[in-house]
Amino acid sequence: MQAFLKGASVQATKPQKDKAAAGPSTEKKAKPLPWVEKYRPKCVDEVAFQEEVVAVLKKSLQGADLPNLLFYGPPGTGKTSTILAAARELFGPELYRQRVLELNASDERGIQVVREKVKNFAQLTVAGTRTDGKPCPPFKIIILDEADSMTSAAQAALRRTMEKESRTTRFCLICNYVSRIIEPLTSRCSKFRFKPLANQVQEERLLEICEKENLKYSKEGIAALVQVSEGDLRKAITFLQSAARLNVDKEVTESAVVEIAGVVPDKMIDNLLQICLKGTFEKLEVAVRNMVDEGYAATQILCQLHESIIAHDLSDKQKSAITEKMAVVDKCLADGADEYLQMLSLCSLIMQQAALNN
Numbered sequence: 438m439q440a441f442l443k444g445a446s447v448q449a450t451k452p453q454k455d456k457a458a459a460g461p462s463t464e465k466k467a468k469p470l471p472w473v474e475k476y477r478p479k480c481v482d483e484v485a486f487q488e489e490v491v492a493v494l495k496k497s498l499q500g501a502d503l504p505n506l507l508f509y510g511p512p513g514t515g516k517t518s519t520i521l522a523a524a525r526e527l528f529g530p531e532l533y534r535q536r537v538l539e540l541n542a543s544d545e546r547g548i549q550v551v552r553e554k555v556k557n558f559a560q561l562t563v564a565g566t567r568t569d570g571k572p573c574p575p576f577k578i579i580i581l582d583e584a585d586s587m588t589s590a591a592q593a594a595l596r597r598t599m600e601k602e603s604r605t606t607r608f609c610l611i612c613n614y615v616s617r618i619i620e621p622l623t624s625r626c627s628k629f630r631f632k633p634l635a636n637q638v639q640e641e642r643l644l645e646i647c648e649k650e651n652l653k654y655s656k657e658g659i660a661a662l663v664q665v666s667e668g669d670l671r672k673a674i675t676f677l678q679s680a681a682r683l684n685v686d687k688e689v690t691e692s693a694v695v696e697i698a699g700v701v702p703d704k705m706i707d708n709l710l711q712i713c714l715k716g717t718f719e720k721l722e723v724a725v726r727n728m729v730d731e732g733y734a735a736t737q738i739l740c741q742l743h744e745s746i747i748a749h750d751l752s753d754k755q756k757s758a759i760t761e762k763m764a765v766v767d768k769c770l771a772d773g774a775d776e777y778l779q780m781l782s783l784c785s786l787i788m789q790q791a792a793l794n795n
Contacts, residue, residue, distance in 0.1 A: 471675070471678065472646060472650075472674050472675075472677065472678045473671050473674050473675055473678075476642075476646055476649075476674065477518050477521070477522075478515070478518050478519070478522045479522060479525065480522050480525070480526055481494050481495055481498065481519065481522050481523050481526060482495075483522065484515050484518065484519050484522060486514075486515075486632065486634050486635060486638045487514070487515055487519065487629075487631055487632065489629065490508070490519060490629045490631065491519075493627070493629070494519065494523050497523075498523060498526055498527060502574060503523075503527075503574070503576075503578070503607045504607070504626070504627045505599060505603075505607055505608045505609070505610075505625055505626040505627065506520065506607070506608070506609040506610070506626055506627055506629065507609075507610045507612075507615070507618065507622075507623060507626035507627065507628045507629070508520065508609065508610070508611045508612075508629050508631060509611075509612050509613065509614070509615040509618075509628070509629075509630055509631065510613070510630050510631030510632065510633075511613065511631070511633050511668060511669065512613060512669055512671065512672075513634075513666070513668070513669030513670050513671035513672050513673075514631040514632065514633060514634060514668065514669070514670070515631060515634075515670070516611045516631050517580070517582055517611055519631075520578070520580055520609045520611070521537075521539075521580075524536070524537045524578050524580075527573065527574055527578075528573060528574075529573070532573065536577045536578060537577070537578050537579075537580065538554070538555070538558045538577070538578075538579045538580070539580040539582065540554065540555070540579070540580065540581055540582065541582045541583055548588065548590045548591045548594050550591065551591050551594040551595050551598065552594060555579060555581075555595065555598060556598055556602075558577065558579060558606075559577070559579065559598055559601075559602035559605065559606040560602060560605070561577065561605070575605070576604075576605055576606055576607050577605065577606050577607070578606075578607050578608075578609060579606060579607070579608050579609070580609045580611065581595075581608065581609070581610050581611065582611045583611065583612060583613075584610040584611060584612045584618060585612035585613060585614050585615075585617035585618060589619060592618065592619045592622055593619065593621075595608075595622065596619075596621045596622055596625070599622070599625050600625075608626070610622065610626060615628065615630075632668075633667065633668025633669070634668050634669075634670050635668075636663045639662075639663045639666065639668070639670055639673055640659055640660075640663055642670060642673075642674075643659055643662055643663070643673060643674070643677055644659065646674065646677065647659075647677075647689075650681065652677075652681050652688075652689060653687065653688035653689070654688050654689040655688055655689065655690050655691065657690065657691040658680070658688065658689040658690045658691050658693065658694055659689070660691070661691040661694040661695060661698075662676055662677055662680075662689075662694050665694065665695070665698040665700050676694060676697055676698055677689065679697045680693045680694050680697050683696075683697065699733070699734060699737060700737065700741070701728070701733045701737055701738055701741055703741075705728060705733075706738070706741045706742060706745055707745070708724065709724050709725070709728065709738075709742070709784065710742070710745050710746075710749070710787075712724050712784075713784050713787040713788050713791060714787070714788075714791040715791070716788075718785065718788070721781070721784050721785065721788065722781065725777060725780045725781050725784060726777060728780070729776050729777045729780065734776075735770055735776035735779060735780055736767070736770055738780060739763060739766060739767060739770070739780075739783070742763075742783075743760065743763055746759050746760070746763075746787070747760075751790065751791070755790040755791075755793065758786070758790055759783075759786060759787055759790055762782075762783055762786045763783060766779045766780075766782065766783045
């Protein structure tokens with residue numbers, strides 16, 4: 438029996454040896470990363486545009502102390518990047534893995550996660566020294582991304598854990614909508630609002646990436662990237678990488694960006710609006726059918742149509758009636774209604790309102 442077990446253990450260890458032998462050759466090759474990850478800020482100073490947050494975090498890092506944090510704001514504005522950069526500066530590359538627990542609350546959002554994962558990690562005590570000799574805070578950080586997806590029961594359970602483990606653990610809650618976080622949690626955290634990034638800041642970061650990647654680009658292309666991303670830098674960088682891969686040898690142009698972003702060309706929106714204002718219902722049917730058949734998302738058409746209506750010289754009463762209908766259409770689309778019928782319904786109302794002027 439012993440001899441058999443011995444043989445089995447030898448067989449079990451053999452493949453591991455082969456793996457170890459094969460390991461170094463595969464590890465040497467640098468894995469290609471998405472540009473969003475490649476150019477994610479490595480330290481707090483690299484975080485763009487969020488001056489107040491950066492100033493507070495830098496002061497906290499100097500004293501190696503942090504309050505519980507609550508970051509909220511639109512997607513792609515640097516919330517997760519900021520806390521990850523701060524944690525790296527606090528703990529250094531060696532201790533970072535042991536001291537930081539990152540959970541995406543949209544995947545794991547039940548009370549069981551708070552009771553098991555969060556509680557168990559929070560109860561561990563840690564020393565206040567780093568391997569490189571720098572001072573290190575005697576606490577761990579738990580990052581709960583998309584915390585507004587957590588159930589109310591899970592948030593209530595988290596409240597008690599926050600209180601009990603305050604000596605050994607700091608929490609950072611990240612969400613898009615602060616109103617979805619229960620009041621007892623928000624009162625225990627320092628709240629920071631992340632603003633959508635200004636056009637100039639986005640442009641600078643995109644040009645910096647273009648230089649590092651040796652990309653050819655046109656001014657119009659970069660301007661289009663900034664416009665379609667609407668303050669979301671992550672979206673802008675992703676579109677830039679997609680546009681660069683679409684035309685490997687050519688420059689990043691406005692048309693390439695528009696195509697990748699799925700934005701409806703301005704000509705088509707203007708044409709649709711002109712038919713609504715001065716055309717016939719038959720022409721309107723054809724125009725809407727063509728746009729839907731082309732594969733443009735109805736929600737995207739709705740957004741761009743909204744901007745055009747607001748800029749148009751209709752009366753305030755007419756604009757309010759149209760935008761109210763837009764809200765109804767948006768809700769119907771979210772519930773899975775037919776895109777063609779909803780767009781036709783909206784455009785026919787615009788036609789009715791325009792007829793009041795004639």
